[in-house]
Every structure is written in structure tokens, then in C-alpha cells.
Amino acid sequence: MDSTAPPPNPNPKDPPSKEHHRDLLNHVEAYLAKRDGVDKLLKISRYATKLILASSLLHSSDPALTRRLKAFESSVGVSRKAFRLGKFVQDLNALRTSDHHQQHRHRLLLSLLAYGGEGLYYFLEQFVWLAKSGLIDPSRARSLQKVSAWAELLGYVGSIALKVGDLRAMAEEETCLSSTLEISELRGVSCAEEEGRLRKLREKKLMKRLSVVQDLADAIMAVDDILDGKSSFSNPILMASAGLLSALISTHKNWLSC
Template structure:
């Protein structure tokens, strides 16, 4: 991070420092550009209260995915041994419930993430802006009412509220995930089309490093979005079990596998490169 009006070396050095810094730059204006140096005159960083809070809360994603793995592994074990080893099944059931409540505590304040996403990056086109508003609105409802569900389940609020809060939270979750999935599928489709054009260009211009790098980035982004779609579909099944109970979604095997798919997709996406 360079203070205002401090001269720094060539542009490549600036880009490296911006990448390594924990600060996120929204814009910068460079003047006095010469062969050897230039002056950074204006910077605007995302460092207001909401940004700092969102960055702080985002650090919990890793532990959330770990505890989510515990939650759904224990659900599957409980289902598997409940008839043969009732005592063991009860222990795993307690682990499942404890993990679920712990995850709700970890998610305190997470509804601000959706608000900040709309505030900072609402979308490049009207279509994506529309999808972003719907997706993030659903997610905000999910996380906000999840607070009341947690408080009612631990006894701070009336336990009778739990069922209603669970329904509202699950409805917001499923509503938001539908639009997140649609948005990711559209972007993946655009990526496939762009990749085809780059492959054709690469065949015309042999050893095009620029085209190879762009193709690599498109494929990497596609993998991440596939993981996001897999996680959102899995979570959609779990939410559907709460909104409209049915034999398929509410079966312990369906819930267990869906939870693990979501958790492990999250592991892949959040694991440091």
C-alpha cells in the first residue's frame, strides 16, 4: 500500500503490491507517467465499516464448511446405526444438532454480505443486476431470519417461533439460490462461447500466449462456478425439505449427501490457492 503522491517503480510493481495487499482498490488515477516511474495521485479503498465487517465475517467460511461436514457426516452415521446401536446413534444425533447450532452462531451478521454485494458490485448488465438483486435479497432474508431460528432453538426466544422462522429462512434461501444458479449458468455459457472464439484464434495465431492465458482463466472460473452451482443445488434440496416436506428431500440419505456436496464444494472454492 503506497501513500498518496508517493513515487513507485514501474506499473508491474504496483500491480503486484495491489494483489498482495489486503486492501481492495476500487479505482486509481495515475499521472506523470514516465519510462521509469509514475505517481499515484488518487486512491479509493473499500475500507468503510460495512466492508471491514464483511471481510471479518468472511473469514468464518472455512470453519463453517468444516462444521457442516461434521453435521452431515453425523447425520448419515445416525441414520445408519439408529436401529442397531441406539446409544451410539443418539451421540451422533447430538453432534449433528450441536454442529447445526454452532454454524448458525458463526453466521451472525452474514446478511450484510448480500447487502454489501449489491452496494459494491450489483452486476455489469441490467440482466445481471436484476438477478443479483433477487439472489442477494433471498440470501439476506435467509441469514437474517436464521438469527431468530438460532435464538429460538437455544431457548433465548420462544421455542414456538422456531418452526415459523425456519420456514421463512428456508424460503429466502431457496429463492436466492435459484437466481444464483441462473446467474452462474449464464456466465458459464458466455465463457464457453468466449473459449471457442479464443481456440479458433489460437489456431490461426500459433503460440498465442495471451489466448492460452485467457482460456486458462475461463476454465478456472468455470470450475469454480460449477462448484457453486453444485453447492446451491444441494442446499436447495435441503431448503425444500423444510419448505415442503417430502419422502425424497427429507430422507436422511438425501439430506446427508446434499449437505456433504455443499460442504465439500465450499471447501474447494474457499481453499487457499
């Protein structure tokens, strides 16, 4: 037993305001202890700065502030690449631990595409960071970024397809549960367990939809990287907004998972 643990509250009716503050701080600590938690905060900082630079908010400001913001955005971008060193291992583990015998062939292929593409992207990003940091020839960064962007896009295609399939399965389960509850109500029978399952299923379904939106936003940015910002939709405000939206959704998911 932890000897540093606080003693139990002798009066459970006392207002637990301090305990709530401790819980919040513990939640923040757990969030910041995660690699993804800090990475997404950096992502919010970067794309919020990009959005400010792309908008007219600095139209009448001094050029020195613009230069500082550009330097900050570039520095955060390089920092994020360093922060994801070795992250490709989680995709390798996801492929290794997935039950290949229980999956249908098309879902297995989509899993290989999703985890394989994302894993290759994170692996190549390590060398992009080394090139941008000056350890290896910086001229290699451009070609490495192009290949990593293709791998990232393929990963998002597989991920979106998997999540759309999951949403279809959830919709079918939701229909069955709703029908069961309707029949129970007609019979005057209480089904608290089914109601709880339905509520949790709808919450899970909402998070899955948000995850699809996040993947779509990231996929748009990957396409923009592949086309070197020369596509018909390559608008700096649109790209910055897509990045910020993706970062906020991911931050919300990571916060709930802590």
C-alpha cells in the first residue's frame, strides 16, 4: 500500500472540491506524461500559428512578429518529428498482435494498409528529422518527405475504410438494441442493462465518427504535401484549419483515454 496516499474523508458529505482539483491535476499529469498528449499540444500550437500567418490577422503588424511566428512554427514542426522517434513500433505491434485468423481477407488487407502505411510514415519521418536537423544531407529531406507523405496517405485510406466498416457494424448493433428496448417498453419491462449498452455504443459511435473526420483532415494535408501545395485546394487557411481540426479531435480523444 502507498504510504503517501491521502487518508479517507471522514465525512463523505463534505464538499470534495479539493479532491476534484487533485483529480484534474492528476488527469493533466497523466495526459502530459503520454507522448501523444504532448505531440497533439505541439500540433495545436503549430497549426494555430499557421492559421494566424495565413489569415489577415497580421496584415498590419510589423514584419518582425511575422518572422518570429514563422520561426516558431518551423521549430515546432521539427520538434514534433523528434518527439515521434520510434513510434512506428506501435504499428508493428498492432500488426503482430491482431488476430489474422478471425479477420476477413478484405479487413486484413485494410489493416495491413492502415498500420503498414502509418508505420512506414513514422519510420521515414525519423530520417526527415535527421535531415532537417543537419545530421544527414538536408537535400534528402524533400524526397524523404514525398515518400513519407505517400505512406501517410495510404495509411489514412486504410484507416478510414476500417472505421467506416466499424460504423456500419455499430449501426446494426444500435438497431438491434433499439428494437429490443422498444419491445421491452411495450411489455412494460425495464431494461437498464440494454439502455446502458445503447448509451455507451452511441458514445463510441460518436468518437469513431470524429476519428474519421480527423483522418480525412490529415489525408487532405498529406495530398497537399504530395502535390507540393499546387493542388486546386491548396489554400493555406484550409490546410491550417484542417491541421488544427485534426489536432483538437485527437487531443479530445487522448484526454478521454487518460
